[in-house]
Amino acid sequence: MSLLKVKSRNDYKDNLEIKNTLNNKLSYDNNLKENLNFEYNIKLRENIFDLNIDDYLDLGIRNNNKRRFLFISKTLGKHLPCRVSDMDDLGLKIVKAYEKKYNYLNSGVIISFAETATGLGHSVFNHINADFEFIHTTREIVKNKKTLDFLEEHSHATDHYLYYEDLNYFKDGEEIILVDDEITTGNTCINLIKKINNLYPKKRYTICSILNWMDEYSFKRFKSLEKDLNTEINFVYLFSGSFIFKCDEEKIKSKIKESENIDKYILKKNKLKVNYIYIDMDKYEQNKKYLKYTGRFGINKKDQLDLISKVKNECFKLNILDNEKVLFLGSEEFMYIPMLFADQFKKSDIYYHSTTRSPIIDIDIDNYPIKTKFTHNSLYNKGVVNYVYNIDKIKYDKCFLFCEINKDKEEFEEIIKIFSNTDIKELNIVLFK
Known part of the structure; x- marks a missing residue:
């Protein structure tokens, strides 16, 4: 059940007001009222395709005093898994x-x-x-x-x-x-x-x-x-x-402290099979560590056709069985190419999202989107904290983790430990030659 639940698509008209008060929705549980004391109101002016906004976004609290909330997309493939x-x-x-x-x-x-x-x-x-x-x-x-x-x-x-x-x-x-x-x-x-x-x-x-x-x-x-x-x-x-967003700032600060407590999760230390897969793909001549087709330095329509062709030619290296539930996980800015690889397996049960720098508070309750958070150092920049959300909330059989930059195997030890604390049985780390 989403924070943005509405009655029907016909409700989306100009100047529609959708009132969302989490405390009212969860008033049957005093503990939840204490956990999350915030409310927000949305007024839509325009919805040109008459879409159900509830299918597209939710709202979370983040550790950023410049702006305490974050609209979290259900379909962007960033913080939450999507198709x-x-x-x-x-x-x-x-x-x-x-x-x-x-x-x-x-x-x-x-x-x-x-x-x-x-x-x-x-x-x-x-x-x-x-x-x-x-x-x-x-x-x-x-x-x-x-x-x-x-x-x-x-x-x-x-x-x-x-x-x-x-x-x-x-x-x-x-x-x-x-x-x-x-x-x-x-x-x-x-x-x-x-x-x-x-x-x-x-x-x-x-x-x-x-x-x-x-x-x-x-x-x-x-x-x-x-x-x-x-x-x-x-x-x-x-x-x-x-x-309009309103919250109890003191309670939010308290939840931030709880969210940053990495000892709150029970460590499972499950047996995890780890594989390394190497994909052939062009890199920028000026800087060999970055892939050519990400768009970091710019691409044109011919480059895009070349990218799609290379993904189709290389996807055979990713072994997926018909009955497996699989996560394709990008890393930080590296989102589109992992998505293209995931798209090659249309007949399989595939989910897709990415790690992020965005610090969102995790609270494992109904009606709140970010239920668990795992923290690790960036694969790209030392000293930058990254987060991956909810990876233990869907029982994936395996995960393909994509990293744009070639790294030594030892540098993946931290993120391997994260996956060993989920029910995921196999982690495939995808790197690029």
């Missing part, structure tokens, strides 16, 4: 929403925001029927590459880098399409648009998202920016509206 078709369908829906409003310009670049929207933006790029290139922002610091750096101010990790120099249409294209899962104030997009336009002015910027919570003041800021930059700025989204 591959659900994630890729988000990209297709955003493309259809774009096409309902606008005609394509001659050329442009799709930019998605790390880390949550890297897979979503790549999916948009795959489905868009126009001459566009794709790149995603990154938290990776790469030497000897030109970058635009900017801030995502409310994020748990604020710094973004955009390594744009290998793109043709960043300079000469007519449009920039920005893709994120959620737009709240638009500040991050404003920061990036200003930086891009100072270098290479564009005819149009289009900001695409699943959710758009911008208020009238925020939209006016973009209208003012349009005039200042002599450009056009548009918005595409699946849902738009507003929300």
